[in-house]
Amino acid sequence: MSSLTHKHIVLGISGGIAAYKAAELTRLLVKAGAEVRVVMTQGAQEFITALTLQALSGNSVHTELFDLEAEAAMGHIELARWADLILVAPASANTIARIAQGRADDLLSTLCLATEAPIMLAPSMNRVMWNNPATQQNCHTLKDLDIRLIGPASGAQACGETGEGRMEEPEVLLNAVASHFQTGALAGLKVVVTAGPTREAIDPVRYISNRSSGKMGYALARSAREAGAEVTLISGPVHLQPPEGIACVRVETAEEMLDASLKAVDGCQVFIATAAVADYRVAQPADQKHKKTQEDWSLELRRNPDILAQVAQRPDAPFTVGFAAETQQLEDYARDKLVRKRLNMIAANKVGQGLAFDQDDNALEVFWPEGHQSLPMQSKDRLARSLIALIAKRLHSSDNIIDIQHAKN
Ligand code: CTP
Numbered sequence: 001m002s003s004l005t006h007k008h009i010v011l012g013i014s015g016g017i018a019a020y021k022a023a024e025l026t027r028l029l030v031k032a033g034a035e036v037r038v039v040m041t042q043g044a045q046e047f048i049t050a051l052t053l054q055a056l057s058g059n060s061v062h063t064e065l066f067d068l069e070a071e072a073a074m075g076h077i078e079l080a081r082w083a084d085l086i087l088v089a090p091a092s093a094n095t096i097a098r099i100a101q102g103r104a105d106d107l108l109s110t111l112c113l114a115t116e117a118p119i120m121l122a123p124s125m126n127r128v129m130w131n132n133p134a135t136q137q138n139c140h141t142l143k144d145l146d147i148r149l150i151g152p153a154s155g156a157q158a159c160g161e162t163g164e165g166r167m168e169e170p171e172v173l174l175n176a177v178a179s180h181f182q183t184g185a186l187a188g189l190k191v192v193v194t195a196g197p198t199r200e201a202i203d204p205v206r207y208i209s210n211r212s213s214g215k216m217g218y219a220l221a222r223s224a225r226e227a228g229a230e231v232t233l234i235s236g237p238v239h240l241q242p243p244e245g246i247a248c249v250r251v252e253t254a255e256e257m258l259d260a261s262l263k264a265v266d267g268c269q270v271f272i273a274t275a276a277v278a279d280y281r282v283a284q285p286a287d288q289k290h291k292k293t294q295e296d297w298s299l300e301l302r303r304n305p306d307i308l309a310q311v312a313q314r315p316d317a318p319f320t321v322g323f324a325a326e327t328q329q330l331e332d333y334a335r336d337k338l339v340r341k342r343l344n345m346i347a348a349n350k351v352g353q354g355l356a357f358d359q360d361d362n363a364l365e366v367f368w369p370e371g372h373q374s375l376p377m378q379s380k381d382r383l384a385r386s387l388i389a390l391i392a393k394r395l396h397s398s399d400n401i402i403d404i405q406h407a408k409n
Pocket residue numbers: 194254273274275276277278279304305306307308309321322323324325326337
C-alpha cells in the first residue's frame with residue numbers, strides 16, 4: 001500500500017543543479033498518491049521551469065510571497081497549514097542557512113517558519129560548501145529544531161569534484177517521506193473499524209438512514225493501516241473506495257453490521273466504532289412498495305442492537321473506542337456513554353448545521369476514564385492520524401500493556 005494517499009506534501013525547490021531531479025521527485029510523489037504543491041525559490045527558477053512542475057504536480061506552482069493572485073487562491077499561511085509535510089529538495093547552502101536562522105524573506109522560508117508540519121531537507125551543494133563549518137553549524141541548528149536532513153549522498157558532483165554534498169536520489173527521498181507516515185505504532189495488532197451509516201428498509205424502495213459519509217471511519221482505517229495494523233473495515237453504504245491493503249466488509253443494516261463486527265472482533269485488539277448506526281429499524285418492512293392510499297402513515301420502529309456496547313461487554317473485549325455526536329453538553333453526554341457502554345475511549349464531536357457530517361474537516365474532544373485531549377479542527381485525514389496516535393499511546397500505557405503483549409505472542 002502506498003502510504004502517501006491523501007497526504008499533502010509541499011515540495012520546496014531551491015537553486016541548485018539538482019533542481020532538475022525535483023521533476024522526477026514530483027512525479028514519484030504524485031504516483032504514490034500524494035497531493036503535491038510546489039514552491040520554488042528564485043534560484044530554483046534559473047534551473048527548472050515552473051511550467052514543468054505545474055504539469056507534473058497538477059497544481060499551480062507558488063513562487064512569490066507577495067503576489068495578490070496567488071494569495072487570493074491559497075495564501076501562504078493557508079499553504080503552511082495545508083501541508084502534512086514540507087520537503088525541501090534540493091536544499092541549497094543558502095536555503096539551509098535561512099531556514100536555520102528562521103528568516104522569512106521569501107515564500108519558502110516563510111512557509112517553513114509558519115508551518116506546524118514536519119520539515120525535511122535534502123541538502124545539495126559542492127563538497128567544500130557542505131563541509132564548511134558554517135553549513136555544519138546550520139545543520140546542527142536544524143537538527144535541534146527537529147528538522148530532518150535526508151543525505152547528502154557522496155559521489156561525483158556537477159562541479160567536477162567528488163565528495164559529500166550530492167542530493168539524495170528521488171527514490172530515496174520518496175521512501176523517507178513515505179516512512180514518516182508509517183509510524184508502526186499499531187504494528188502487529190488487529191484493528192476493526194465500523195464506518196458510514198446503516199440503512200433500514202421500509203419497503204423494497206425506501207429506507208431510513210442518516211447523513212454519515214463514512215469519511216472519518218475510512219480515514220481511521222487508512223491511518224491504522226499506516227500505523228502497521230491489520231485492518232478490517234465494516235462499512236455501511238457510502239460513496240468511498242475502500243483503502244488499499246484493508247479488508248472491507250460491506251453491509252446495509254445494523255443487524256448485518258453487528259454480525260460482521262462480532263465475526264471480525266475475534267482476536268482483534270482495537271475496535272473503533274465510527275459508524276452512525278440507525279438506532280431503530282422498521283419492525284416489519286413491507287415486501288411490496290407502499291402505496292399512498294391513506295392521508296397518514298405510521299411506522300412501528302424497533303430498537304437496533306448496540307454494536308459497540310456488545311463488543312465492549314465481551315469477556316475478551318478489545319480496546320474499544322466509540323464516537324459521540326452531540327449538539328450540546330458534549331463532555332457530560334460523552335463521559336456518560338464512556339461509562340455506560342464500558343469503553344476505553346470516546347471521541348466526541350459537535351454536530352449541527354455545517355458541522356462534522358459530510359464535511360472534510362472536523363474537531364474532536366477525546367475522553368478516557370482518567371484523561372482528556374482536544375484535537376482541533378483539521379482535515380479528517382489528519383485528525384484520524386492524531387486519533388490513531390492517541391489510541392496507540394493509551395493502548396501502550398501501563399494499564400493496557402499486558403493485553404498487547406498477549407496479542408503479540
Ligand atoms: N453505536 C453502535 N451501535 C448502535 C448505536 C451506536 O455501535 N446501535 C456506536 C456508534 O458507532 C458510536 C457510538 O455507539 O461509536 C454512539 O453511541 P450512541 O449511544 O448511539 O450515540 P448517539 O446516537 O449519539 O446517542 P444518543 O443520541 O441516543 O445519545
